[in-house]
Amino acid sequence: MSPIVEVCNATKEYRGVPAVKDVSFDLRRGEVHALLGENGAGKSTLTKMIAGVVEPTAGEIWIDGARVEMSTPSEALRRGIAMVYQETSLVPSLTVAQNIYLTDAQRFHRLRGIYIAGQQFLQSLNFHVDPTAMVSALGAGQKQMVEIARAVHHNAQVIIFDEPTATLTPEEKHQFFSLVERLKQRGVSIIFISHALEEALAIADRITVMRDGQHVVTDVASAFDREKIVRAMVGRSLSNELYGSQQGRRIRDAGDKVLSVQNLSMGNVVRNTSFSLFAGQITGVFGLIGSGRTETAKVVAGVLKRDMFHGGQVRLDGRSVRYRVPRPAVRDGIIYVTEDRKVEGFFETMSIAENIHLGALAGGRTKSSTVSMTEMRRIAQEWITALNVKAINADARVIELSGGNQQKIVVAKALVQKPRLIIFDEPTRGVDVGAIAEIHQLINKLADDGIAVMVISSYLPEVLQLSDRILVCRQGRIVEEFDGHKADEETIMYAAVH
Amino acid sequence: MIGSLTRAFDSLFGRGEAAVTVPPLDGALRPNRALDEATVRIALPEVDCLAVHSGGLVASAGDAIHVLTGDGTWTRRRSYGSPVACIASVGTDALAVALDSGYVLIEGGRFDGRRYRVDSAVSCITAMGFADGMLYVANGSATGTVRDWQRDLLERNSTGSIWRIDLEAGTAGRMADGLAWPAGIAIDPGGLVVSEAWRHRLVRIDLSGKARPVVLLGDLPGYPGRLSPAAGGYWLSVFAPRSQLVELVLREPAYRKRMIAEVPRDYWVAPKLRSGRSYYEPLQGGGVKHLGMLKPWAPTMSFGMGVWLDPGFRARFSLQSRADGGTHGVTSVIEHEGSAVAAARGDGVVVRLPAKGGEA
Numbered sequence: 001m002s003p004i005v006e007v008c009n010a011t012k013e014y015r016g017v018p019a020v021k022d023v024s025f026d027l028r029r030g031e032v033h034a035l036l037g038e039n040g041a042g043k044s045t046l047t048k049m050i051a052g053v054v055e056p057t058a059g060e061i062w063i064d065g066a067r068v069e070m071s072t073p074s075e076a077l078r079r080g081i082a083m084v085y086q087e088t089s090l091v092p093s094l095t096v097a098q099n100i101y102l103t104d105a106q107r108f109h110r111l112r113g114i115y116i117a118g119q120q121f122l123q124s125l126n127f128h129v130d131p132t133a134m135v136s137a138l139g140a141g142q143k144q145m146v147e148i149a150r151a152v153h154h155n156a157q158v159i160i161f162d163e164p165t166a167t168l169t170p171e172e173k174h175q176f177f178s179l180v181e182r183l184k185q186r187g188v189s190i191i192f193i194s195h196a197l198e199e200a201l202a203i204a205d206r207i208t209v210m211r212d213g214q215h216v217v218t219d220v221a222s223a224f225d226r227e228k229i230v231r232a233m234v235g236r237s238l239s240n241e242l243y244g245s246q247q248g249r250r251i252r253d254a255g256d257k258v259l260s261v262q263n264l265s266m267g268n269v270v271r272n273t274s275f276s277l278f279a280g281q282i283t284g285v286f287g288l289i290g291s292g293r294t295e296t297a298k299v300v301a302g303v304l305k306r307d308m309f310h311g312g313q314v315r316l317d318g319r320s321v322r323y324r325v326p327r328p329a330v331r332d333g334i335i336y337v338t339e340d341r342k343v344e345g346f347f348e349t350m351s352i353a354e355n356i357h358l359g360a361l362a363g364g365r366t367k368s369s370t371v372s373m374t375e376m377r378r379i380a381q382e383w384i385t386a387l388n389v390k391a392i393n394a395d396a397r398v399i400e401l402s403g404g405n406q407q408k409i410v411v412a413k414a415l416v417q418k419p420r421l422i423i424f425d426e427p428t429r430g431v432d433v434g435a436i437a438e439i440h441q442l443i444n445k446l447a448d449d450g451i452a453v454m455v456i457s458s459y460l461p462e463v464l465q466l467s468d469r470i471l472v473c474r475q476g477r478i479v480e481e482f483d484g485h486k487a488d489e490e491t492i493m494y495a496a497v498h
Numbered sequence: 499m500i501g502s503l504t505r506a507f508d509s510l511f512g513r514g515e516a517a518v519t520v521p522p523l524d525g526a527l528r529p530n531r532a533l534d535e536a537t538v539r540i541a542l543p544e545v546d547c548l549a550v551h552s553g554g555l556v557a558s559a560g561d562a563i564h565v566l567t568g569d570g571t572w573t574r575r576r577s578y579g580s581p582v583a584c585i586a587s588v589g590t591d592a593l594a595v596a597l598d599s600g601y602v603l604i605e606g607g608r609f610d611g612r613r614y615r616v617d618s619a620v621s622c623i624t625a626m627g628f629a630d631g632m633l634y635v636a637n638g639s640a641t642g643t644v645r646d647w648q649r650d651l652l653e654r655n656s657t658g659s660i661w662r663i664d665l666e667a668g669t670a671g672r673m674a675d676g677l678a679w680p681a682g683i684a685i686d687p688g689g690l691v692v693s694e695a696w697r698h699r700l701v702r703i704d705l706s707g708k709a710r711p712v713v714l715l716g717d718l719p720g721y722p723g724r725l726s727p728a729a730g731g732y733w734l735s736v737f738a739p740r741s742q743l744v745e746l747v748l749r750e751p752a753y754r755k756r757m758i759a760e761v762p763r764d765y766w767v768a769p770k771l772r773s774g775r776s777y778y779e780p781l782q783g784g785g786v787k788h789l790g791m792l793k794p795w796a797p798t799m800s801f802g803m804g805v806w807l808d809p810g811f812r813a814r815f816s817l818q819s820r821a822d823g824g825t826h827g828v829t830s831v832i833e834h835e836g837s838a839v840a841a842a843r844g845d846g847v848v849v850r851l852p853a854k855g856g857e858a
Contacts, residue, residue, distance in 0.1 A: 253808075253814070254525055254526065254812070254813075254814075255812070256812065257525070257716075257717065260521050260522070260717055261522075262517075262519035262520060262521055262522065263517075263518075263519040263520070263742070274519075274520075274521070274522035274524075275522055275524055276521065276522060276524050276525055278525060308511060309511055309512055310511075310512035310517075310518070311512070311513075312517065312519055313513075313517040313519040315521075315717060318713070318716045318717050320514055320515075320517070322513065322514075469525065471524075478522075478524075481524050481525075481528050
């Protein structure tokens, strides 16, 4: 069978850092092809190249036997390739039918006309969705159906699903799988990205596993089992060279219990989760995207609110606390260092000194009602020296710094608040190798100084290298705990996938 | 006024004091099966308290004291005609035996044969500790006996007290009161450390009795019991787990009152030393059993736990028996000849295992 999509030796680099390296991949007509790998393995980048969202730095993409160079998703859609994202791309304030026909070339639509056409079209797909319903009123499963209907409406011959089942209920999952089966019967080829290994094994014809941006293995689904997939997903050597082995590493003893999270709930993202954090220890939290780890940390730090009714309890030093905004949490010494530094971490148009000073203000460390520019620069300079920030001076704008140095400024902004408990969310995401080592050193020093440290990371070697104890988060709750020096990648990954 | 409003608000939303939550078993208290995996298991029905006397291991069970013989079996040493509430070493060669009647007897050593009555109101002796000629006695409750521990919890009493007996002079005095079931005593250079079961914590009590108790270890996921010194630290027995169901019931006075009055004690919604033996018990739904097999992680009313504490009374590791285990209701853990020995009253068994629980 000739492949409908063929990727030959594709590479995609972001600022010289390869996200996908020399990967070859093919998708046959009418097959369901599961693409598996850890977070950061390069699955999304590969599929985005196929869907025209990003252009490959090197390599070729062939569709239907012809070499193509696509620079926009609409170009890919014209060639019959559609991508259904985990976060749907529907317009919530429009109706189902309006969303389906939104990108049609016709300038004006008669509303009644598209409702009738939409009704017939959805029925032909056996989707029980009201075309006149507002998208904002639909459940996750129905939104997914509308996305799929939109893709089919554009005569997509290839549909790429990125984590389609992550937000679905069991009933909705069942519906989704029968839909995949029907699409397959219509000759549509499907790329299925998922962390749910059992689902991939159940519905895929072939499976490809990626790791560290590289292709590891492709074979028919029957040649795989859960263990084999997990081994292929984590069996890296490069990371060991970069991070070293955790064997023989000194594990810090736990100090006093600083934080106790008890039966915490927030919607269906954080579900009855419980864990403790201890002074002088680094607690690593590993989980796949959507496992609720970031949301849990944000509830602890007052960035998000837990459920109004029976949302559980957070105890700081044995005292029950409930933060509605981050400010009182910061005053109590709980600092959350965000994973999305550009949006939540710093003010990009402000200088290094101003950003760090804002941290001091937030922590209530500055009593004066006026700002001394000299004092502000002095404090900033101290942190620039302490964290080895590569910048001309304290007046440089943060946006002009490299990713690693930006992250150091975010960390400085947190540390100036003198935390008792600091939560790092993906501390080395988008950071160069040199800065990774420096940030790790800093995190270790914080724990040595008796601060309770929580490190959330999607990168297993980082979790293993840093953590004194490792918590694994899955489906909104902590499901396993490991000693930092005894855990291995396979065991942790096994606990993290479902 | 504001306090009442806050309580009503908390009760409606399940927040603050009304939050029905329990601390997780994590860190040093991470679930394990060390107690069930112990290779040395010696049955002794009703075993309760352990002590070392003249180098040998002795245990209280029912109304008698038993001695562990060289061939690994228990031999009845003496019966007292009244249930033994607890025992404790007095130096190396003597043993203090507290009876349900409230009397404390000394056997062996300088004070051999002496009999003390702490106070006429003391009849619930849960633990004892000896240092510098003084015997410290924990009286769990002023309203019942040791056997009434579940009722004392459900009534949310805090009428326990700590007493000091001068063995030489024969005088006794109260050091602290208002405690919520003091169930264990340890003496360290900083004073007296008491486990306060119903408040799930260890507190330090000033020997002069003047300063307020200081919390050393709080928010435990179970009810802490007896403490005993060990090499480089202490052993703490945690005799029953906390559960969300019990925490909920503890916030419902009317329900508790009716339950105590109308339901047989074995079927109360309350922590137990051994649970899961009758289908009349609460917590028998599908979340507990699968294909007739009890899940190890199921919510349970009983478990087994001994916690090793460092000199600062911080938990370092624990020995456990999970919901499906067979070493529940650990009422005493002591160190003997380099091993940890735990008495599981719920299952009537004494287990011996390496003192570090297999840890390096």
